[in-house]
Amino acid sequence: MDTTQIIQQGEDYLLPVYNRQKIVLMRGEGAHVYDSERAVYLDFFSGIAVNALGQAYPEVVNAIIEEAKKLGHISNVYYNEPNVKLAKLLCDISFAQKVFFCNSGTEAVEAALKLARKHFRREGQDKFEIISFYHSFHGRTYGSITATGQVKYQEGLEPLLPGIHYATFNNIESVRGLINDKTAAVLIEPIQCEGGIQPADPKFMKELRGLTREKGIILILDEVQTGIGRTGKMWAYEHYGIEPDMMASAKALGGGLPMGALLVTNQVSHGFKPGDHASTFGGNPIVSAAAIANIETIIGKDLLVHAAQHGVYLRQKLQAVQAEFPQLFTEVRGIGLVLGMEMTRKAASMVSECAKQGLLVGSAHENVLRFTPPLIITEADVDKAIEKLRKAAAEELQNK
Ligand SMILES: Cc1ncc(COP(=O)(O)O)c(C=O)c1O
Incomplete structure (x- = not known):
């Protein structure tokens, strides 16, 4: 099935309880996921704070396979x-x-x-x-x-x-x-x-x-x-x-x-x-x-310490984006790797702009942009995500 067919079949057969992005995700590795058009996304959403180790983490995959065989x-x-x-x-x-x-x-x-x-x-x-x-x-x-x-x-x-x-x-x-x-x-x-x-x-x-x-x-x-x-x-x-x-x-x-x-x-x-x-x-x-x-x-793998450190790093970077776009963002809040940026408007269109730039994020309480990346993210991942966020913010400013 191609992308259009998958989306159409979803609209035809799934109860419409979600506002879905028109994206079909096919596979993932670590903090990256790939769609049916071969676009790659940095996943700072993690399936709503689920994928602590990102996608297809070998130890988890092996545990599933070995137990399923038994x-x-x-x-x-x-x-x-x-x-x-x-x-x-x-x-x-x-x-x-x-x-x-x-x-x-x-x-x-x-x-x-x-x-x-x-x-x-x-x-x-x-x-x-x-x-x-x-x-x-x-x-x-x-x-x-x-x-x-x-x-x-x-x-x-x-x-x-x-x-x-x-x-x-x-x-x-x-x-x-x-x-x-x-x-x-x-x-x-x-x-x-x-x-x-x-x-x-x-x-x-x-x-x-x-x-x-x-x-x-x-x-x-x-x-x-x-x-x-x-x-x-x-x-x-x-x-x-x-x-x-x-x-x-x-x-x-x-x-x-x-x-x-x-x-x-x-x-x-x-x-x-x-x-x-x-x-x-x-x-x-x-x-x-x-x-x-x-x-x-x-x-x-000491990922608690890793998450705490990268939470501080991500927060600092988000605060810099907030300072750069005060028309859009009023506050950065959260602890560790559950962070939110309060917006001056509804966050839904910013979530879409981020996806267009190859960054998956969520929203919360309508006007908060939500970041829940996998605990395994690196500083390089954060830097890339911030670059995408800045581009998305510039686009978002044109939307209103
Ligand atoms: C704090 C909290 N409690 C409960 C739930 C419900 O979890 P589930 O969707 O797995 O039923 C959620 C889901 O977002 C949540 O954030």
Whole structure:
């Protein structure tokens, strides 16, 4: 099929829930991807913060092939070795003592909401309310989308899940005002990514941890986008000197394959008993093998330090572009390799201009240009990306 035929067939047969670029990606290697017209792109989007090691990373590819030759899929009524190894690995590199595996970020959040309610009900307490935050994003299933504090994602889907209330991000009094004797959990992203790359304030996070401990409320972190090294640490909570009771992970977790996980402490784990929750594919051997290869590579190749250093480098370069184009950009924000440039206008056309220049980036909260490159990028990649960004910005200025 040629490019036009592929796009046409997509329009004919796919439900139109995405605003897609008219680009057909065919293959990739590291931080580069190639389209059906043989154009090459520097990928500073990574499939929305998924491809921590870029495309076709040999260790991950080999892990997938070797496991696929042995065992494709089994049910969770049996054990599989890669999955139990991965569960231990995740506990070794985090606060957690137990893991539940699923297939996506929204499922990981959903599991957290259910476990929080079950935990208190098992203890004989009628606590079921959840506090989340305005401008948050937690996924598209009903619990997660209700917890998502943005009306635009919820319109037309009502009635939503009862018992979820929204506090103001970075405002501890707003959280305190919503707490009552029915409050089970507070759910928060350390960086509101879809909400425009807004990092939580360190003082606020410490106060939130203190407040939730004092009131016996479960603190759930949504690290679906910020986890697995994206911020230059394995988990973003490490920047804040706190630990949650539960944490949702997904995106980069599976080394490019679909995987989600809920990580929890022993204490809250007792809320779930056999039959309370499940997933047919969760923790599948092939995905688990890919996830182990992905995480072991990130650790073994010191990519956390690499990501932190390149995050600083990219940020400085983005700030220079901001200074050069003040008509377009007002601020650079983020931590490590999840960075956003706030724009004076909607970011969608700038995203297209960047693609025309051979640079894949994303947008967030309509007016923020989002950069989530693979953790393996080099300074030379950043320099090239910045050159493309500058050209795109010059073109974008002609658009209005
Ligand atoms: C913070 C956060 N939570 C949850 C989700 C939902 O993840 P998924 O699309 O894998 O369901 C996302 C997706 O962007 C996210 O950024």
